[in-house]
Amino acid sequence: MIELSQISKSFGRHQVLQNISLHVNTGEVVVILGPSGSGKTTLLRCINYLEKPGSGKIAVGDFQVDCSRARRGDILQLRRKTAMVFQQYNLFRHKTALENVMEALLVVKKLPVVEARRRSTELLEKVGLGNKLDAYPSRLSGGQQQRVGIARALALEPEVILFDEPTSALDPELVGEVLEVIRAIAKEGITMIVVTHEMGFARDVANRVVFMDGGVIVEEGTPDEVFQRPREERTKQFLRRITPEANYVI
Amino acid sequence: MGAPFDIGYIFSFLPKLLETLGVTLLIVAGSLLTGLVAGFLVALPRMYKIPVLRTLSGIYLSFFRGTPILIQLFLFYYGLPEMLKLVGLDLTRAPVMFFVILTYGLHTGAYAAEMIRASVEAVDRGQVEAAYAAGMTPYQAFSRIVLPQALGIAVPVFSNLVIALLKDTSLAFTLGVMEMTGKAQTLGTLTQHFIETYIALALIYLAISFTLERLLLAAEHRLTRHEIRERSGGATWFNLKRRSTYRSLLHNLPDVDTGKGGRI
Ligand SMILES: Nc1ncnc2c1ncn2[C@@H]1O[C@H](COP(=O)(O)OP(=O)(O)OP(=O)(O)O)[C@@H](O)[C@H]1O
Ligand SMILES: [Mg+2]
Numbered sequence A: 001m002i003e004l005s006q007i008s009k010s011f012g013r014h015q016v017l018q019n020i021s022l023h024v025n026t027g028e029v030v031v032i033l034g035p036s037g038s039g040k041t042t043l044l045r046c047i048n049y050l051e052k053p054g055s056g057k058i059a060v061g062d063f064q065v066d067c068s069r070a071r072r073g074d075i076l077q078l079r080r081k082t083a084m085v086f087q088q089y090n091l092f093r094h095k096t097a098l099e100n101v102m103e104a105l106l107v108v109k110k111l112p113v114v115e116a117r118r119r120s121t122e123l124l125e126k127v128g129l130g131n132k133l134d135a136y137p138s139r140l141s142g143g144q145q146q147r148v149g150i151a152r153a154l155a156l157e158p159e160v161i162l163f164d165e166p167t168s169a170l171d172p173e174l175v176g177e178v179l180e181v182i183r184a185i186a187k188e189g190i191t192m193i194v195v196t197h198e199m200g201f202a203r204d205v206a207n208r209v210v211f212m213d214g215g216v217i218v219e220e221g222t223p224d225e226v227f228q229r230p231r232e233e234r235t236k237q238f239l240r241r242i243t244p245e246a247n248y249v250i
Numbered sequence B: 001m002g003a004p005f006d007i008g009y010i011f012s013f014l015p016k017l018l019e020t021l022g023v024t025l026l027i028v029a030g031s032l033l034t035g036l037v038a039g040f041l042v043a044l045p046r047m048y049k050i051p052v053l054r055t056l057s058g059i060y061l062s063f064f065r066g067t068p069i070l071i072q073l074f075l076f077y078y079g080l081p082e083m084l085k086l087v088g089l090d091l092t093r094a095p096v097m098f099f100v101i102l103t104y105g106l107h108t109g110a111y112a113a114e115m116i117r118a119s120v121e122a123v124d125r126g127q128v129e130a131a132y133a134a135g136m137t138p139y140q141a142f143s144r145i146v147l148p149q150a151l152g153i154a155v156p157v158f159s160n161l162v163i164a165l166l167k168d169t170s171l172a173f174t175l176g177v178m179e180m181t182g183k184a185q186t187l188g189t190l191t192q193h194f195i196e197t198y199i200a201l202a203l204i205y206l207a208i209s210f211t212l213e214r215l216l217l218a219a220e221h222r223l224t225r226h227e228i229r230e231r232s233g234g235a236t237w238f239n240l241k242r243r244s245t246y247r248s249l250l251h252n253l254p255d256v257d258t259g260k261g262g263r264i
Helices: A040-047 A072-081 A097-107 A113-126 A142-155 A172-187 A199-205 A223-228 A233-249 B007-018 B021-047 B051-066 B069-086 B096-122 B125-133 B138-175 B180-191 B194-223 B245-251
Strands: A002-011 A014-024 A029-033 A055-060 A063-066 A082-085 A160-164 A192-195 A208-213 A216-221
Touching: A002 A040, A014 A040, A014 A216, A029 A040, A029 A199, A040 A055, A040 A160, A040 A192, A055 A072, A063 A072, A072 A082, A082 A142, A082 B125, A097 A113, A097 A142, A097 B138, A113 A142, A142 A160, A142 A172, A172 A192, A172 A199, A199 A223, A208 A223, A208 A233, A216 A223, A216 A233, B007 B180, B007 B194, B021 B051, B021 B096, B021 B138, B021 B180, B051 B096, B069 B096, B069 B138, B096 B138, B125 B138, B138 B180, B138 B194, B180 B194
Parallel strands: A029 A192, A029 A208, A082 A160, A160 A192
Antiparallel strands: A002 A014, A002 A055, A055 A063, A208 A216
16 A cells, blocks of 8 residues: 655756645556656655655555655665666666566565575566576667566565556567566556556556646546546646557557 | 997896886885775765865866876975974885875876776666665665676776876886886996887886786676677787777766876
8 A cells, every 4th residue: 555645846946746645555556647747757756765755745555754754764664665667677787687686685685595596586487588587688678678677676575666657768569578567467466656658558457547747646537537538628638649649559 | 329239138138127026016006005095085075076075186186187297206205294394294214115105196096086986977877776766775786786887897997097007107216216117227327228228128018018908808808797798809919999888988988088188
Protein backbone atom coordinates (compact mmCIF):
# COMPACT_ATOMS: atom_id res chain seq x y z
CA MET A 1 0.00 0.00 0.00
CA ILE A 2 1.28 3.43 -0.97
CA GLU A 3 -0.17 6.63 0.34
CA LEU A 4 0.99 10.02 -0.85
CA SER A 5 -0.50 12.98 0.97
CA GLN A 6 -0.20 16.58 -0.12
CA ILE A 7 3.14 16.20 -1.89
CA SER A 8 4.49 19.52 -3.18
CA LYS A 9 7.74 20.21 -4.95
CA SER A 10 9.28 23.35 -6.43
CA PHE A 11 12.42 23.88 -8.45
CA GLY A 12 13.33 27.42 -7.49
CA ARG A 13 10.20 29.49 -8.11
CA HIS A 14 8.64 26.94 -10.40
CA GLN A 15 6.16 24.77 -8.52
CA VAL A 16 6.18 21.41 -10.29
CA LEU A 17 3.92 19.42 -7.95
CA GLN A 18 1.00 20.97 -6.07
CA ASN A 19 -0.49 19.02 -3.19
CA ILE A 20 -0.55 15.66 -4.88
CA SER A 21 -2.39 12.93 -2.99
CA LEU A 22 -2.55 9.42 -4.30
CA HIS A 23 -3.47 6.08 -2.80
CA VAL A 24 -2.28 2.82 -4.37
CA ASN A 25 -3.49 -0.51 -3.02
CA THR A 26 -1.28 -3.54 -2.72
CA GLY A 27 -1.22 -5.39 -6.03
CA GLU A 28 -2.64 -2.47 -7.92
CA VAL A 29 -1.18 -1.16 -11.18
CA VAL A 30 -1.53 2.59 -11.52
CA VAL A 31 -0.62 4.24 -14.80
CA ILE A 32 0.18 7.95 -14.81
CA LEU A 33 -0.48 9.87 -18.01
CA GLY A 34 0.08 13.48 -18.81
CA PRO A 35 1.70 15.90 -21.22
CA SER A 36 5.41 16.62 -21.14
CA GLY A 37 6.42 18.76 -18.19
CA SER A 38 3.35 17.90 -16.16
CA GLY A 39 5.48 16.53 -13.31
CA LYS A 40 5.14 12.75 -13.78
CA THR A 41 8.84 12.01 -13.46
CA THR A 42 9.19 14.39 -10.56
CA LEU A 43 6.35 12.67 -8.72
CA LEU A 44 7.93 9.23 -9.13
CA ARG A 45 11.30 10.57 -8.06
CA CYS A 46 9.78 12.13 -4.97
CA ILE A 47 8.42 8.76 -3.90
CA ASN A 48 11.93 7.34 -3.50
CA TYR A 49 13.51 10.65 -2.60
CA LEU A 50 15.68 11.01 -5.69
CA GLU A 51 14.07 14.44 -5.51
CA LYS A 52 13.43 15.84 -2.11
CA PRO A 53 9.75 16.80 -1.84
CA GLY A 54 9.14 20.23 -0.39
CA SER A 55 6.34 19.02 1.84
CA GLY A 56 3.85 16.21 2.27
CA LYS A 57 3.81 12.69 3.63
CA ILE A 58 4.79 9.40 2.03
CA ALA A 59 3.69 6.05 3.38
CA VAL A 60 4.91 2.78 1.92
CA GLY A 61 3.57 -0.32 3.64
CA ASP A 62 3.76 0.30 7.36
CA PHE A 63 6.51 2.86 6.97
CA GLN A 64 5.75 6.56 6.95
CA VAL A 65 7.84 9.71 6.43
CA ASP A 66 6.95 13.32 6.85
CA CYS A 67 8.94 15.05 4.12
CA SER A 68 9.49 18.22 6.11
CA ARG A 69 11.52 16.31 8.67
CA ALA A 70 12.86 13.22 6.94
CA ARG A 71 16.21 12.01 8.22
CA ARG A 72 18.93 10.14 6.42
CA GLY A 73 17.79 6.84 7.90
CA ASP A 74 14.18 7.42 6.82
CA ILE A 75 15.29 8.04 3.27
CA LEU A 76 17.29 4.80 3.16
CA GLN A 77 14.32 2.89 4.57
CA LEU A 78 11.99 4.40 2.01
CA ARG A 79 14.36 3.51 -0.81
CA ARG A 80 14.69 -0.04 0.42
CA LYS A 81 10.93 -0.44 0.20
CA THR A 82 10.68 0.89 -3.33
CA ALA A 83 12.45 0.12 -6.59
CA MET A 84 12.73 2.08 -9.80
CA VAL A 85 13.02 1.20 -13.46
CA PHE A 86 14.57 4.06 -15.40
CA GLN A 87 13.93 5.38 -18.87
CA GLN A 88 17.67 5.11 -19.65
CA TYR A 89 18.00 1.72 -17.88
CA ASN A 90 20.90 3.04 -15.75
CA LEU A 91 22.55 -0.35 -15.44
CA PHE A 92 25.90 -0.52 -13.70
CA ARG A 93 28.13 -0.61 -16.75
CA HIS A 94 31.06 -2.39 -15.13
CA LYS A 95 28.91 -5.25 -13.92
CA THR A 96 27.42 -8.16 -15.81
CA ALA A 97 23.67 -8.71 -16.02
CA LEU A 98 23.89 -11.14 -13.13
CA GLU A 99 26.07 -8.81 -11.04
CA ASN A 100 23.66 -5.95 -11.70
CA VAL A 101 20.83 -7.90 -10.16
CA MET A 102 22.99 -9.29 -7.33
CA GLU A 103 24.49 -5.96 -6.32
CA ALA A 104 21.78 -4.67 -4.01
CA LEU A 105 21.10 -8.15 -2.65
CA LEU A 106 24.71 -8.30 -1.51
CA VAL A 107 25.21 -4.73 -0.44
CA VAL A 108 21.80 -3.68 0.82
CA LYS A 109 20.15 -6.93 1.85
CA LYS A 110 23.48 -8.49 2.80
CA LEU A 111 22.55 -11.91 1.45
CA PRO A 112 25.26 -14.55 1.12
CA VAL A 113 26.72 -14.69 -2.40
CA VAL A 114 25.32 -18.12 -3.19
CA GLU A 115 21.81 -17.12 -2.25
CA ALA A 116 22.05 -13.80 -4.11
CA ARG A 117 23.31 -15.58 -7.22
CA ARG A 118 20.54 -18.14 -7.09
CA ARG A 119 17.82 -15.55 -6.78
CA SER A 120 19.29 -13.27 -9.41
CA THR A 121 19.65 -16.13 -11.87
CA GLU A 122 16.02 -17.06 -11.37
CA LEU A 123 14.88 -13.50 -11.96
CA LEU A 124 16.96 -13.12 -15.10
CA GLU A 125 15.52 -16.38 -16.40
CA LYS A 126 12.08 -15.02 -15.66
CA VAL A 127 12.68 -11.94 -17.82
CA GLY A 128 14.03 -14.18 -20.57
CA LEU A 129 17.72 -13.51 -20.10
CA GLY A 130 18.87 -16.84 -18.73
CA ASN A 131 21.43 -16.99 -21.53
CA LYS A 132 22.86 -13.51 -20.90
CA LEU A 133 23.88 -13.80 -17.26
CA ASP A 134 27.51 -12.93 -17.89
CA ALA A 135 26.99 -10.24 -20.52
CA TYR A 136 28.00 -6.67 -19.78
CA PRO A 137 25.38 -3.97 -20.55
CA SER A 138 27.47 -2.75 -23.48
CA ARG A 139 26.78 -6.10 -25.15
CA LEU A 140 23.01 -6.04 -24.59
CA SER A 141 20.30 -4.45 -26.70
CA GLY A 142 18.19 -1.72 -25.15
CA GLY A 143 15.33 -4.15 -24.61
CA GLN A 144 17.61 -6.64 -22.91
CA GLN A 145 19.13 -3.92 -20.74
CA GLN A 146 15.71 -2.77 -19.66
CA ARG A 147 14.73 -6.34 -18.78
CA VAL A 148 17.84 -6.55 -16.60
CA GLY A 149 16.67 -3.29 -15.05
CA ILE A 150 13.33 -4.90 -14.27
CA ALA A 151 14.96 -7.98 -12.77
CA ARG A 152 17.15 -5.71 -10.68
CA ALA A 153 14.05 -3.93 -9.38
CA LEU A 154 12.27 -7.20 -8.61
CA ALA A 155 15.26 -8.57 -6.71
CA LEU A 156 14.69 -6.30 -3.77
CA GLU A 157 11.12 -7.52 -3.32
CA PRO A 158 9.95 -3.93 -2.97
CA GLU A 159 6.49 -2.87 -1.89
CA VAL A 160 6.19 -0.96 -5.15
CA ILE A 161 8.08 -0.67 -8.42
CA LEU A 162 8.19 2.76 -10.03
CA PHE A 163 8.50 2.75 -13.82
CA ASP A 164 9.43 6.00 -15.55
CA GLU A 165 8.69 5.62 -19.26
CA PRO A 166 10.43 2.23 -19.38
CA THR A 167 10.07 1.83 -23.13
CA SER A 168 10.45 5.33 -24.50
CA ALA A 169 14.20 5.08 -25.10
CA LEU A 170 13.77 1.82 -27.02
CA ASP A 171 13.71 1.18 -30.74
CA PRO A 172 10.08 0.46 -31.70
CA GLU A 173 10.75 -3.21 -32.40
CA LEU A 174 12.07 -3.73 -28.86
CA VAL A 175 9.15 -2.12 -27.03
CA GLY A 176 7.03 -5.25 -27.17
CA GLU A 177 9.42 -7.57 -25.33
CA VAL A 178 9.71 -5.13 -22.43
CA LEU A 179 5.97 -4.47 -22.16
CA GLU A 180 5.47 -8.23 -22.22
CA VAL A 181 7.68 -8.62 -19.14
CA ILE A 182 5.98 -5.77 -17.29
CA ARG A 183 2.58 -7.23 -18.13
CA ALA A 184 3.67 -10.60 -16.75
CA ILE A 185 4.84 -9.23 -13.42
CA ALA A 186 1.73 -7.07 -13.14
CA LYS A 187 -0.29 -10.29 -13.29
CA GLU A 188 1.69 -11.62 -10.33
CA GLY A 189 0.21 -8.91 -8.17
CA ILE A 190 3.25 -6.70 -7.81
CA THR A 191 2.29 -3.13 -6.97
CA MET A 192 3.38 -0.76 -9.69
CA ILE A 193 3.21 2.90 -10.61
CA VAL A 194 3.95 3.29 -14.29
CA VAL A 195 4.50 6.48 -16.26
CA THR A 196 4.08 5.66 -19.93
CA HIS A 197 2.92 6.97 -23.27
CA GLU A 198 1.92 3.47 -24.42
CA MET A 199 -1.84 3.87 -24.40
CA GLY A 200 -2.63 0.33 -25.46
CA PHE A 201 -0.53 -1.01 -22.66
CA ALA A 202 -2.10 1.37 -20.15
CA ARG A 203 -5.59 0.27 -21.15
CA ASP A 204 -4.64 -3.43 -20.80
CA VAL A 205 -2.65 -3.46 -17.64
CA ALA A 206 -3.79 -0.56 -15.48
CA ASN A 207 -6.26 -1.03 -12.67
CA ARG A 208 -6.37 2.72 -12.47
CA VAL A 209 -5.29 5.59 -14.67
CA VAL A 210 -4.20 8.94 -13.30
CA PHE A 211 -4.07 11.97 -15.56
CA MET A 212 -1.70 14.75 -14.50
CA ASP A 213 -1.30 18.22 -15.92
CA GLY A 214 0.49 21.27 -14.58
CA GLY A 215 1.58 19.54 -11.38
CA VAL A 216 -1.87 18.42 -10.25
CA ILE A 217 -3.91 15.26 -10.66
CA VAL A 218 -6.66 16.36 -13.02
CA GLU A 219 -8.61 13.14 -13.14
CA GLU A 220 -8.34 9.51 -12.16
CA GLY A 221 -10.41 6.39 -12.67
CA THR A 222 -10.49 2.97 -14.28
CA PRO A 223 -9.01 2.78 -17.79
CA ASP A 224 -12.56 2.66 -19.18
CA GLU A 225 -13.63 5.74 -17.30
CA VAL A 226 -10.60 7.79 -18.28
CA PHE A 227 -10.24 6.62 -21.86
CA GLN A 228 -13.92 6.24 -22.85
CA ARG A 229 -15.69 8.82 -20.71
CA PRO A 230 -13.17 11.47 -19.58
CA ARG A 231 -14.86 14.14 -17.49
CA GLU A 232 -12.32 16.94 -17.68
CA GLU A 233 -11.67 19.07 -20.73
CA ARG A 234 -7.89 18.83 -20.28
CA THR A 235 -8.06 15.04 -20.30
CA LYS A 236 -10.16 15.04 -23.46
CA GLN A 237 -7.73 17.34 -25.22
CA PHE A 238 -4.77 15.20 -24.20
CA LEU A 239 -6.44 11.99 -25.35
CA ARG A 240 -7.46 13.51 -28.68
CA ARG A 241 -3.86 14.51 -29.26
CA ILE A 242 -2.40 11.17 -28.31
CA THR A 243 -4.92 8.50 -29.32
CA PRO A 244 -4.75 8.63 -33.11
CA GLU A 245 -0.99 8.25 -32.76
CA ALA A 246 -1.42 5.20 -30.57
CA ASN A 247 -3.56 3.59 -33.25
CA TYR A 248 -0.83 3.95 -35.81
CA VAL A 249 1.83 2.47 -33.54
CA ILE A 250 0.50 -1.05 -33.05
CA MET B 1 83.04 21.43 -28.52
CA GLY B 2 83.82 18.14 -26.79
CA ALA B 3 85.61 15.02 -28.05
CA PRO B 4 84.82 13.35 -31.42
CA PHE B 5 81.74 11.13 -31.49
CA ASP B 6 82.40 7.54 -30.39
CA ILE B 7 79.47 5.17 -30.27
CA GLY B 8 81.24 2.94 -27.77
CA TYR B 9 80.74 5.57 -25.11
CA ILE B 10 77.00 5.19 -25.31
CA PHE B 11 77.28 1.59 -24.16
CA SER B 12 79.73 2.34 -21.41
CA PHE B 13 77.55 5.20 -20.15
CA LEU B 14 74.40 3.16 -19.95
CA PRO B 15 75.31 1.15 -16.82
CA LYS B 16 76.77 4.25 -15.16
CA LEU B 17 73.57 6.17 -15.69
CA LEU B 18 71.48 3.24 -14.54
CA GLU B 19 73.25 3.41 -11.17
CA THR B 20 71.20 6.55 -10.52
CA LEU B 21 67.95 5.16 -11.89
CA GLY B 22 66.89 4.46 -8.30
CA VAL B 23 67.03 8.15 -7.45
CA THR B 24 64.90 9.08 -10.44
CA LEU B 25 62.35 6.40 -9.63
CA LEU B 26 62.30 7.44 -6.00
CA ILE B 27 61.40 11.00 -7.04
CA VAL B 28 58.72 9.67 -9.37
CA ALA B 29 57.19 7.33 -6.80
CA GLY B 30 57.36 9.80 -3.92
CA SER B 31 55.86 12.59 -6.03
CA LEU B 32 53.08 10.37 -7.34
CA LEU B 33 52.10 9.38 -3.85
CA THR B 34 52.18 12.98 -2.63
CA GLY B 35 50.43 14.09 -5.80
CA LEU B 36 47.56 11.64 -5.54
CA VAL B 37 46.89 12.58 -1.94
CA ALA B 38 47.12 16.30 -2.74
CA GLY B 39 45.04 15.81 -5.87
CA PHE B 40 42.30 14.07 -3.96
CA LEU B 41 42.20 16.78 -1.30
CA VAL B 42 42.07 19.47 -3.95
CA ALA B 43 39.49 17.69 -6.10
CA LEU B 44 36.99 17.17 -3.27
CA PRO B 45 36.04 20.81 -2.67
CA ARG B 46 35.75 21.30 -6.40
CA MET B 47 33.47 18.29 -6.84
CA TYR B 48 31.30 19.14 -3.88
CA LYS B 49 31.45 22.88 -4.53
CA ILE B 50 32.51 23.80 -1.00
CA PRO B 51 32.69 27.62 -1.01
CA VAL B 52 36.02 28.81 0.45
CA LEU B 53 38.06 25.63 -0.04
CA ARG B 54 37.02 25.59 -3.67
CA THR B 55 38.56 29.01 -4.26
CA LEU B 56 41.73 27.94 -2.47
CA SER B 57 42.06 24.85 -4.61
CA GLY B 58 41.48 27.02 -7.67
CA ILE B 59 44.46 29.15 -6.65
CA TYR B 60 46.55 26.04 -6.06
CA LEU B 61 45.70 24.72 -9.52
CA SER B 62 46.46 28.07 -11.18
CA PHE B 63 49.83 28.30 -9.51
CA PHE B 64 51.07 24.79 -10.23
CA ARG B 65 49.68 24.58 -13.72
CA GLY B 66 50.48 28.14 -14.70
CA THR B 67 54.14 28.43 -13.69
CA PRO B 68 57.20 26.50 -14.93
CA ILE B 69 58.25 23.56 -12.80
CA LEU B 70 61.78 24.96 -12.68
CA ILE B 71 60.57 28.13 -10.98
CA GLN B 72 58.51 26.02 -8.58
CA LEU B 73 61.60 24.01 -7.65
CA PHE B 74 63.60 27.16 -6.95
CA LEU B 75 60.80 28.77 -5.00
CA PHE B 76 60.35 25.75 -2.78
CA TYR B 77 64.04 25.00 -2.30
CA TYR B 78 65.22 28.54 -1.64
CA GLY B 79 62.01 30.26 -0.59
CA LEU B 80 60.24 27.79 1.68
CA PRO B 81 62.97 27.58 4.37
CA GLU B 82 63.12 31.38 4.48
CA MET B 83 59.37 31.65 4.91
CA LEU B 84 59.22 28.94 7.54
CA LYS B 85 62.07 30.60 9.43
CA LEU B 86 59.64 33.44 10.11
CA VAL B 87 57.38 31.07 12.03
CA GLY B 88 60.34 29.47 13.82
CA LEU B 89 60.64 26.27 11.75
CA ASP B 90 64.15 25.42 10.64
CA LEU B 91 64.21 23.54 7.35
CA THR B 92 67.70 24.56 6.28
CA ARG B 93 69.10 21.15 7.14
CA ALA B 94 66.31 19.17 5.43
CA PRO B 95 67.63 16.99 2.59
CA VAL B 96 67.29 18.31 -0.97
CA MET B 97 65.18 15.28 -1.85
CA PHE B 98 62.53 16.52 0.56
CA PHE B 99 62.09 19.72 -1.43
CA VAL B 100 62.29 17.91 -4.73
CA ILE B 101 59.59 15.39 -3.86
CA LEU B 102 57.42 18.06 -2.25
CA THR B 103 57.57 20.28 -5.33
CA TYR B 104 57.04 17.52 -7.88
CA GLY B 105 54.34 16.07 -5.64
CA LEU B 106 52.36 19.29 -5.42
CA HIS B 107 52.92 19.93 -9.11
CA THR B 108 51.58 16.47 -9.95
CA GLY B 109 48.75 17.04 -7.50
CA ALA B 110 47.39 19.86 -9.64
CA TYR B 111 47.06 17.58 -12.63
CA ALA B 112 45.89 14.66 -10.51
CA ALA B 113 43.10 16.81 -9.07
CA GLU B 114 41.72 17.50 -12.51
CA MET B 115 42.11 13.88 -13.48
CA ILE B 116 40.18 12.73 -10.42
CA ARG B 117 37.43 15.29 -10.83
CA ALA B 118 36.94 14.66 -14.52
CA SER B 119 36.98 10.87 -14.13
CA VAL B 120 34.46 10.84 -11.32
CA GLU B 121 32.19 13.23 -13.20
CA ALA B 122 32.45 11.12 -16.33
CA VAL B 123 30.61 8.24 -14.64
CA ASP B 124 27.03 8.91 -15.54
CA ARG B 125 24.80 10.23 -12.82
CA GLY B 126 22.02 7.78 -13.69
CA GLN B 127 23.98 4.87 -12.27
CA VAL B 128 24.41 6.68 -8.98
CA GLU B 129 20.68 7.29 -8.91
CA ALA B 130 20.07 3.61 -9.59
CA ALA B 131 22.33 2.77 -6.67
CA TYR B 132 20.52 5.20 -4.40
CA ALA B 133 17.12 3.97 -5.57
CA ALA B 134 18.19 0.46 -4.54
CA GLY B 135 18.94 1.73 -1.04
CA MET B 136 22.72 2.03 -1.18
CA THR B 137 24.41 4.66 0.95
CA PRO B 138 26.44 7.41 -0.74
CA TYR B 139 29.63 5.66 0.36
CA GLN B 140 28.50 2.33 -1.10
CA ALA B 141 27.45 3.98 -4.34
CA PHE B 142 30.79 5.72 -4.61
CA SER B 143 33.03 2.80 -3.75
CA ARG B 144 31.12 0.10 -5.63
CA ILE B 145 29.72 1.93 -8.63
CA VAL B 146 31.58 5.18 -9.30
CA LEU B 147 35.13 4.40 -8.23
CA PRO B 148 35.72 1.23 -10.27
CA GLN B 149 34.54 2.98 -13.41
CA ALA B 150 36.35 6.24 -12.66
CA LEU B 151 39.60 4.29 -12.29
CA GLY B 152 39.26 2.88 -15.78
CA ILE B 153 38.55 6.33 -17.15
CA ALA B 154 41.49 7.85 -15.27
CA VAL B 155 44.19 5.44 -16.39
CA PRO B 156 45.03 6.99 -19.78
CA VAL B 157 45.28 10.41 -18.16
CA PHE B 158 47.28 8.94 -15.30
CA SER B 159 49.61 7.36 -17.83
CA ASN B 160 50.36 10.75 -19.42
CA LEU B 161 50.79 12.24 -15.99
CA VAL B 162 53.37 9.64 -14.89
CA ILE B 163 55.35 10.02 -18.06
CA ALA B 164 55.29 13.81 -17.85
CA LEU B 165 56.52 13.49 -14.27
CA LEU B 166 59.30 11.10 -15.24
CA LYS B 167 60.58 13.55 -17.80
CA ASP B 168 60.20 16.51 -15.47
CA THR B 169 62.40 14.86 -12.86
CA SER B 170 65.30 15.57 -15.19
CA LEU B 171 65.20 19.12 -13.86
CA ALA B 172 65.98 18.05 -10.31
CA PHE B 173 69.70 18.19 -11.16
CA THR B 174 69.43 21.97 -11.04
CA LEU B 175 69.21 21.64 -7.26
CA GLY B 176 72.22 19.32 -7.28
CA VAL B 177 70.38 16.02 -7.02
CA MET B 178 72.36 13.18 -8.56
CA GLU B 179 69.57 11.58 -10.56
CA MET B 180 70.03 10.37 -14.10
CA THR B 181 70.27 13.73 -15.82
CA GLY B 182 72.59 15.06 -13.14
CA LYS B 183 74.77 12.02 -13.59
CA ALA B 184 74.76 12.50 -17.36
CA GLN B 185 75.97 16.10 -16.95
CA THR B 186 78.83 14.91 -14.79
CA LEU B 187 79.81 12.12 -17.16
CA GLY B 188 79.68 14.54 -20.06
CA THR B 189 81.90 17.05 -18.32
CA LEU B 190 84.41 14.40 -17.25
CA THR B 191 84.75 12.72 -20.65
CA GLN B 192 83.76 15.55 -22.96
CA HIS B 193 81.48 13.04 -24.75
CA PHE B 194 78.30 15.02 -24.26
CA ILE B 195 76.38 13.74 -27.26
CA GLU B 196 76.96 10.12 -26.27
CA THR B 197 75.81 10.70 -22.68
CA TYR B 198 72.65 12.38 -23.86
CA ILE B 199 71.92 9.61 -26.34
CA ALA B 200 72.38 7.04 -23.56
CA LEU B 201 70.18 9.15 -21.28
CA ALA B 202 67.45 9.50 -23.90
CA LEU B 203 67.47 5.73 -24.47
CA ILE B 204 66.90 5.07 -20.80
CA TYR B 205 64.05 7.57 -20.50
CA LEU B 206 62.50 6.13 -23.61
CA ALA B 207 62.71 2.58 -22.29
CA ILE B 208 61.10 3.51 -18.98
CA SER B 209 58.34 5.58 -20.58
CA PHE B 210 57.60 2.79 -22.97
CA THR B 211 57.41 0.17 -20.23
CA LEU B 212 55.21 2.33 -18.03
CA GLU B 213 52.91 3.08 -20.91
CA ARG B 214 52.49 -0.61 -21.78
CA LEU B 215 51.83 -1.54 -18.16
CA LEU B 216 49.23 1.15 -17.74
CA LEU B 217 47.62 0.29 -21.03
CA ALA B 218 47.23 -3.28 -19.78
CA ALA B 219 45.70 -1.92 -16.58
CA GLU B 220 43.32 0.22 -18.58
CA HIS B 221 42.18 -2.75 -20.64
CA ARG B 222 41.60 -4.74 -17.53
CA LEU B 223 39.64 -1.97 -15.82
CA THR B 224 37.48 -1.23 -18.85
CA ARG B 225 36.91 -4.79 -20.00
CA HIS B 226 33.16 -4.17 -19.74
CA GLU B 227 33.28 -1.69 -22.61
CA ILE B 228 33.27 -2.69 -26.23
CA ARG B 229 36.63 -1.90 -27.73
CA GLU B 230 37.64 -2.08 -31.36
CA ARG B 231 40.34 -4.64 -31.83
CA SER B 232 43.35 -2.77 -33.10
CA GLY B 233 45.13 -4.89 -35.69
CA GLY B 234 48.79 -5.88 -36.02
CA ALA B 235 50.61 -2.66 -35.30
CA THR B 236 49.62 -2.43 -31.66
CA TRP B 237 53.13 -2.26 -30.31
CA PHE B 238 54.11 1.03 -31.78
CA ASN B 239 50.65 2.39 -32.03
CA LEU B 240 50.89 5.15 -29.47
CA LYS B 241 47.54 6.60 -30.43
CA ARG B 242 45.44 4.11 -28.56
CA ARG B 243 41.87 3.68 -29.44
CA SER B 244 39.27 2.69 -26.93
CA THR B 245 35.88 3.85 -25.88
CA TYR B 246 37.25 5.80 -22.97
CA ARG B 247 39.96 7.38 -25.04
CA SER B 248 37.47 8.91 -27.36
CA LEU B 249 35.30 9.77 -24.41
CA LEU B 250 38.15 11.67 -22.84
CA HIS B 251 38.59 13.83 -25.88
CA ASN B 252 35.14 15.16 -25.23
CA LEU B 253 35.85 15.96 -21.62
CA PRO B 254 36.97 19.42 -20.63
CA ASP B 255 40.16 19.87 -18.63
CA VAL B 256 41.42 16.32 -18.57
CA ASP B 257 44.65 16.67 -20.46
CA THR B 258 47.88 16.71 -18.57
CA GLY B 259 49.37 18.95 -21.24
CA LYS B 260 50.78 22.18 -19.96
CA GLY B 261 48.83 25.39 -20.22
CA GLY B 262 45.37 23.80 -20.21
CA ARG B 263 42.32 25.68 -19.10
CA ILE B 264 42.08 26.12 -15.37
N1 LIG C 1 16.10 19.24 -11.78
C1 LIG C 1 15.22 20.15 -12.23
N2 LIG C 1 15.47 21.47 -12.10
C2 LIG C 1 14.60 22.40 -12.53
N3 LIG C 1 13.45 22.10 -13.12
C3 LIG C 1 13.13 20.83 -13.29
C4 LIG C 1 14.00 19.78 -12.86
N4 LIG C 1 13.42 18.59 -13.16
C5 LIG C 1 12.25 18.88 -13.74
N5 LIG C 1 12.06 20.22 -13.82
C6 LIG C 1 10.88 20.89 -14.36
O1 LIG C 1 9.75 20.35 -13.74
C7 LIG C 1 8.68 20.21 -14.64
C8 LIG C 1 8.16 18.79 -14.60
O2 LIG C 1 9.16 17.92 -15.09
P1 LIG C 1 8.98 16.37 -15.19
O3 LIG C 1 10.26 15.82 -15.72
O4 LIG C 1 8.51 15.84 -13.89
O5 LIG C 1 7.85 16.24 -16.27
P2 LIG C 1 7.29 14.93 -16.98
O6 LIG C 1 5.82 14.96 -16.78
O7 LIG C 1 8.03 13.75 -16.53
O8 LIG C 1 7.58 15.24 -18.51
P3 LIG C 1 8.02 14.23 -19.68
O9 LIG C 1 6.77 13.59 -20.18
O10 LIG C 1 8.61 15.16 -20.71
O11 LIG C 1 9.00 13.28 -19.12
C9 LIG C 1 9.21 20.62 -16.00
O12 LIG C 1 8.75 21.93 -16.24
C10 LIG C 1 10.69 20.60 -15.84
O13 LIG C 1 11.28 21.59 -16.63
MG1 LIG D 1 9.34 12.34 -17.45
